[in-house]
Amino acid sequence: MHPTLTVLLYSTLAAGMAGLGVLPLLRRERVPGAWIGWAYALASGGMLGAAYLLSAVNSGSPVAMATGASLGVLFILFTHRATRASLVDRHRPDRYEPGDGYRSALIDTLHSASEGVAIGVAMALDLRLGIFLAMVMGVHNIPEATVLGAIVRDWPTRLGTVTGLVLAVNIAQVLLAVATFAVLGAAPAALVWLQGYAVGALLTLVLVELLPDAYRGAGATSIALVASVALSLVVLFGGAIR
Amino acid sequence: MTYHPALIVFVLGLATALATGLGALPFAFTRSVSPRIVAWSGALAAGLMLGASFGLLQQGVHHGAWQTIVGANLGVAFILATRYVIGDHEVTFGRQTGETAKQMLLIVVVMTVHSFAEGVAIGASFGGGRELALVITTAIAVHNIPEGIAISAVLRPRGTSVLGCAGWSVFSSLPQPLMAVPAYLFVETVKPALPYGIGFAAGAMVFMVLLELLPEAYEEAPGPATGAITALALIAMVLFQQYL
Numbered sequence: 001m002h003p004t005l006t007v008l009l010y011s012t013l014a015a016g017m018a019g020l021g022v023l024p025l026l027r028r029e030r031v032p033g034a035w036i037g038w039a040y041a042l043a044s045g046g047m048l049g050a051a052y053l054l055s056a057v058n059s060g061s062p063v064a065m066a067t068g069a070s071l072g073v074l075f076i077l078f079t080h081r082a083t084r085a086s087l088v089d090r091h092r093p094d095r096y097e098p099g100d101g102y103r104s105a106l107i108d109t110l111h112s113a114s115e116g117v118a119i120g121v122a123m124a125l126d127l128r129l130g131i132f133l134a135m136v137m138g139v140h141n142i143p144e145a146t147v148l149g150a151i152v153r154d155w156p157t158r159l160g161t162v163t164g165l166v167l168a169v170n171i172a173q174v175l176l177a178v179a180t181f182a183v184l185g186a187a188p189a190a191l192v193w194l195q196g197y198a199v200g201a202l203l204t205l206v207l208v209e210l211l212p213d214a215y216r217g218a219g220a221t222s223i224a225l226v227a228s229v230a231l232s233l234v235v236l237f238g239g240a241i242r
Numbered sequence: 243m244t245y246h247p248a249l250i251v252f253v254l255g256l257a258t259a260l261a262t263g264l265g266a267l268p269f270a271f272t273r274s275v276s277p278r279i280v281a282w283s284g285a286l287a288a289g290l291m292l293g294a295s296f297g298l299l300q301q302g303v304h305h306g307a308w309q310t311i312v313g314a315n316l317g318v319a320f321i322l323a324t325r326y327v328i329g330d331h332e333v334t335f336g337r338q339t340g341e342t343a344k345q346m347l348l349i350v351v352v353m354t355v356h357s358f359a360e361g362v363a364i365g366a367s368f369g370g371g372r373e374l375a376l377v378i379t380t381a382i383a384v385h386n387i388p389e390g391i392a393i394s395a396v397l398r399p400r401g402t403s404v405l406g407c408a409g410w411s412v413f414s415s416l417p418q419p420l421m422a423v424p425a426y427l428f429v430e431t432v433k434p435a436l437p438y439g440i441g442f443a444a445g446a447m448v449f450m451v452l453l454e455l456l457p458e459a460y461e462e463a464p465g466p467a468t469g470a471i472t473a474l475a476l477i478a479m480v481l482f483q484q485y486l
Contacts, residue, residue, distance in 0.1 A: 048292075077466055204470060206469075208470060211452075212460050220454070228448055236310075236311045239307035
């Protein structure tokens with residue numbers, strides 16, 4: 001299979017896995033705050049693992065890597081501020097407001113764009129690593145979609161529409177994965193910059209958005225356990241690949 | 243003149259413990275430090291610890307992925323067990339809450355127990371080569387300074403002298419040199435134990451960051467700066483290890 005098609009296939013699969021996140025909403029109208037905490041802890045552990053795998057590959061100048069990583073950190077801080085992400089009280093389903101749905105959809109779309117860059121970079125470093133990372137992102141998309149679905153469902157919205165929305169916000173993941181892979185094919189010198197960007201963006205997503213929300217939803221012990229187990233699984237299977 | 247490696251491990255472990263005493267320095271100029279500064283120091287320490295753990299995991303996986311992960315889970319179990327033993331107490335920084343004496347004792351006990359895992363990290367990392375060991379030792383030494391600040395932030399407003407704060411801070415890290423030597427001798431003598439030891443240290447440090455350092459930092463200083471400091475420290479640590 002042509003490498004670009006591989007990127008398209010696996011990033012689409014990762015984005016499609018977000019649809020599974022709607023399943024818990026079949027049985028209950030509202031998701032408990034603790035579930036949201038654990039969902040974000042699972043997503044955080046997976047994402048930390050993805051950043052670990054990407055940062056473990058030494059592909060060039062440390063200055064370029066550091067600059068790229070700083071840009072990644074700055075981009076996420078900028079989007080965090082621009083979308084006023086801290087206004088969404090995700091762990092309190094009883095306090096959802098109609099505007100929270102739009103805001104969360106926008107935030108998740110911006111998240112998935114950076115995640116798409118990470119998939120594209122990983123594919124350019126090593127296709128097997130890229131496929132694994134796409135699957136990690138896919139698993140991470142599931143709890144993220146559950147949280148978005150829970151917020152949107154509260155409007156109330158039909159389950160079919162909710163599923164369509166959680167899939168739509170992840171389209172950016174597919175587009176950016178393919179675009180990044182194509183750019184790196186044409187300009188391999190950009191690899192270390194984009195690798196740095198992906199590491200910086202993923203880490204900042206976890207540390208500025210996902211983990212603080214996770215701790216607000218459930219106790220620190222359970223959050224730490226869920227995130228550690230997710231991280232160790234990614235390290236284990238990622239290590240087996242590399 | 244050559245020194246026995248175990249002596250070098252002990253001296254470096256002792257140096258990391260002494261670094262904790264530097265945390266008392268700001269209190270020579272002020273009696274209390276704002277909770278936000280303590281929180282950001284904690285966030286910086288969290289990033290350094292996570293970065294050091296990434297380096298340990300990479301080294302451990304090189305020797306055996308499964309063994310490293312088994313070791314990491316043992317590290318998590320160790321921290322859970324110590325938390326069970328010392329109880330699930332909240333320690334607030336720089337604020338007069340709860341019973342003063344109990345709180346002063348508690349912060350020293352909590353930090354001392356934490357140091358056991360860090361001592362194992364220093365010892366096990368020496369089994370993985372001197373470069374890795376120097377990086378991990380440096381990370382733990384730098385991370386000890388905010389721990390010293392945290393201890394002093396509790397002790398100083400309650401009347402302990404600056405020298406006393408420094409002394410208690412160093413005391414809390416004494417398990418580091420004491421645990422580093424047996425951990426080093428163990429992974430050197432029983433070579434197959436190396437990935438388990440490295441994994442144990444990494445698992446314990448990651449879990450400690452997720453269980454205590456980060457939640458406390460987020461609580462005292464909510465807002466994106468806390469997470470950004472951790473992310474930048476983590477990235478700096480990873481790059482430092484890769485390109486040293």
